[in-house]
Each structure stands twice: as structure tokens, then as C-alpha cells.
Amino acid sequence: MIANVSGEAAExxxxxxxxxxxxxxxxxxxxxxxxxxxxxxxxxxxxxxEGILRKPIGERQREFAQQAGLVLLVGVMIFAFxxxxxRMFSR
Numbered sequence: 496m497i498a499n500v501s502g503e504a505a506e507x508x509x510x511x512x513x514x515x516x517x518x519x520x521x522x523x524x525x526x527x528x529x530x531x532x533x534x535x536x537x538x539x540x541x542x543x544x545e546g547i548l549r550k551p552i553g554e555r556q557r558e559f560a561q562q563a564g565l566v567l568l569v570g571v572m573i574f575a576f577x578x579x580x581x582r583m584f585s586r
Contacts, residue, residue: 496579532557532564 497519504515528536537560545551552560 496582531567532560533568534564537561537564 501512501515504511527534528539530536530540532538532541541552541557541560
């Protein structure tokens, strides 16, 4: 889908294409700051929790949170791929 939208933006001109690239970059940055443990926002969440508790989170809890975050992230990716495939084949 990104490739299709990029092609359409490129046909409209350089300013539309650069705007799309900027929008995608901002979107990726915001997604990276979500409090999902495997992303940077998750690390910030761990630092916040450790600051409040004044002790480090246990290794087992951190591993479980990382695995749960990975499962969540893979689930979102599967949803996105499924959505793109559905759009491609329903045309």
C-alpha cells in the first residue's frame, strides 16, 4: 500500500512525495514511542516504573514483557499485511 501511495504522490510532484515521506517518518517515530516493551517507548516505560519503584524490574518480568510486546507487534504487522492483501485482491 505504501508503494502505491508513494507512486501516486510521485506523479503529483516532488512536494507531494516529500510530504508523504515526512508523514511516514513522523508516523514511524510516533509508533516507536508507544509503550510497547520491545519498542523505545517500552524502554522509557521501564525506566519510569523503575524510577517510581526505586528498584530495577526483575529479569523474569522484563523478559515476559518483551515477549508480550513482540507478540503484540507481530500481531499488528500480520493485521497490516492482511489488510494490504485484502485490498489488493478485492479490486
